[in-house]
Amino acid sequence: MDRERFEEHLAAPNGRGALRSGGHDGHAGGALCGDLIRVSVRVEGDRVVAAGFEADGCGALTAAGSAAAYLVEGEHLFDAARVGTTAIAEELGGLSPGKLHAADLAADALHRALGAAARGAAVPFDDERVLVAMSGGVDSAVAGHLLRENAVAVTLELWRDEENDAEASCCSADAVRLARMVAHQMGLPHFTLDLRPEFRAGVVDPFLAGYAAGETPNPCVSCNGHVRLDEMLTLADRLGARWLATGHYARVTEDGLLRAAADPAKDQSYMLAALSPASIARMRFPLAELTKPEVRAIAAEAELPVASRADSQDLCFLAGTGKARFLARHAGLEDQPGEIVTASGEVVGAHQGAHHFTVGQRKGLGVFSPEPLYVLRTEGRRVVVGSREDLATRRVRVRGARLHRPGSEVDAVRLRYHSRPVPCRVVGEGRSLELELDEPFLGAAPGQTACLLRGDVVVGVATITA
Numbered sequence: 001m002d003r004e005r006f007e008e009h010l011a012a013p014n015g016r017g018a019l020r021s022g023g024h025d026g027h028a029g030g031a032l033c034g035d036l037i038r039v040s041v042r043v044e045g046d047r048v049v050a051a052g053f054e055a056d057g058c059g060a061l062t063a064a065g066s067a068a069a070y071l072v073e074g075e076h077l078f079d080a081a082r083v084g085t086t087a088i089a090e091e092l093g094g095l096s097p098g099k100l101h102a103a104d105l106a107a108d109a110l111h112r113a114l115g116a117a118a119r120g121a122a123v124p125f126d127d128e129r130v131l132v133a134m135s136g137g138v139d140s141a142v143a144g145h146l147l148r149e150n151a152v153a154v155t156l157e158l159w160r161d162e163e164n165d166a167e168a169s170c171c172s173a174d175a176v177r178l179a180r181m182v183a184h185q186m187g188l189p190h191f192t193l194d195l196r197p198e199f200r201a202g203v204v205d206p207f208l209a210g211y212a213a214g215e216t217p218n219p220c221v222s223c224n225g226h227v228r229l230d231e232m233l234t235l236a237d238r239l240g241a242r243w244l245a246t247g248h249y250a251r252v253t254e255d256g257l258l259r260a261a262a263d264p265a266k267d268q269s270y271m272l273a274a275l276s277p278a279s280i281a282r283m284r285f286p287l288a289e290l291t292k293p294e295v296r297a298i299a300a301e302a303e304l305p306v307a308s309r310a311d312s313q314d315l316c317f318l319a320g321t322g323k324a325r326f327l328a329r330h331a332g333l334e335d336q337p338g339e340i341v342t343a344s345g346e347v348v349g350a351h352q353g354a355h356h357f358t359v360g361q362r363k364g365l366g367v368f369s370p371e372p373l374y375v376l377r378t379e380g381r382r383v384v385v386g387s388r389e390d391l392a393t394r395r396v397r398v399r400g401a402r403l404h405r406p407g408s409e410v411d412a413v414r415l416r417y418h419s420r421p422v423p424c425r426v427v428g429e430g431r432s433l434e435l436e437l438d439e440p441f442l443g444a445a446p447g448q449t450a451c452l453l454r455g456d457v458v459v460g461v462a463t464i465t466a
């Protein structure tokens with residue numbers, strides 16, 4: 001460690017107290033670690049014209065804030081967005097492992113400030129440039145790697161609360177740091193975009209309302225369709241990027257519709273079903289033709305530090321919490337005991353709360369029966385169960401339908417993320433439709449997405465209704 005640069009930054013910090021107003025702020029640290037830092041930048045066009053910081057903590061934090069402000073002021077926005085923990089530590093002549101935390105916090109704050117400022121930036125348009133959505137997972141890291149010649153990276157902060165529900169998930173600060181490190185290792189500019197208010201209003205609140213109304217909502221479909229990809233496309237405009245790429249497994253047809261990925265086991269077109277054709281026209285899915293083992297092999301070959309990182313398993317905001325606790329905390333959906341009854345009204349058991357059940361559910365009913373029993377529906381506090389035959393349906397009503405092709409072209413529907421498409425016919429017109437299925441389907445749950453297909457091409461989307 002070379003103390004000289006460190007001491008210089010400490011003795012005469014660059015930009016300390018600067019930009020109390022007129023810039024965009026990013027904050028990092030908190031009560032837990034005892035260090036707090038604000039970094040501010042003012043961006044005009046494609047340049048960082050001013051930078052400043054304020055730090056409350058150890059000397060290393062002040063030096064790191066000063067280094068961050070010094071490294072980005074006067075720089076092109078993309079060069080500023082290439083400054084991370086390593087560059088800050090290097091500017092300080094190297095930091096001991098104990099002090100590296102200060103550089104991490106300064107980089108966190110800097111990237112939040114750059115992300116906020118980027119929403120008002122105006123970088124000249126480049127037909128080849130692609131904004132890559134990097135979550136800190138292996139899929140999007142490989143997407144970034146494959147497009148690295150023309151890529152700029154962004155990571156979204158979607159959810160964080162006092163009890164840190166999602167500390168292990170794609171939305172947490174750790175995942176943002178990891179994504180930033182991977183992007184910087186590839187030489188890419190990286191931005192952190194704080195979408196917590198939009199995510200709360202557009203995804204979490206409707207999710208909570210859906211459960212409160214006895215439905216089983218599909219938050220990832222609405223997040224992709226109406227929140228995160230729209231916001232990233234707007235950012236792409238600001239950063240002069242024509243394209244937006246993600247690590248989803250999906251394809252785009254020549255006439256601009258979504259199509260299932262080459263690997264049916266990984267296909268995520270269902271999760272993207274609510275994307276508008278205008279958005280699809282700007283999307284790139286570099287993993288479209290790959291299998292997961294191929295993606296991991298590319299990551300290992302390129303020595304990406306996330307090559308063996310586990311896939312995400314749950315909704316990002318539920319990680320570390322579980323649905324029941326989340327619903328109790330955020331929607332006040334406390335357990336309310338009730339009866340489990342058959343369709344004819346016979347009481348066959350008891351439960352702790354109807355919101356724990358989904359139409360089609362078989363496990364966890366706690367009812368002894370010679371024949372398997374399934375949840376048919378919930379009625380207030382009562383959970384109605386029945387046989388497989390009772391559950392099977394050949395008619396499904398949907399609401400909020402949006403078709404990109406005439407209804408007569410729909411030949412199948414996927415009624416759950418991992419279920420097989422069922423051949424069907426659309427009856428009716430407008431936003432409320434009926435689907436006549438060629439074969440019975442078990443467990444069409446109100447609130448879930450109905451992904452309307454022609455072959456393996458997504459030609460429409462709707463929500464299953466009661």
Ligand SMILES: Nc1ncnc2c1ncn2[C@@H]1O[C@H](COP(=O)(O)OP(=O)(O)OP(=O)(O)O)[C@@H](O)[C@H]1O
Pocket residue numbers: 132133134135136137138139140141154155156157158170171245246247248311312
């Ligand atoms: N917080 C985030 N910030 C930026 N992009 C994200 C974020 N979360 C997800 N994405 C984008 O959406 C894609 C699909 O997200 P999903 O949550 O399904 O993760 P995944 O399939 O486990 O992918 P990955 O391995 O990249 O995390 C990701 O590959 C990434 O491009």
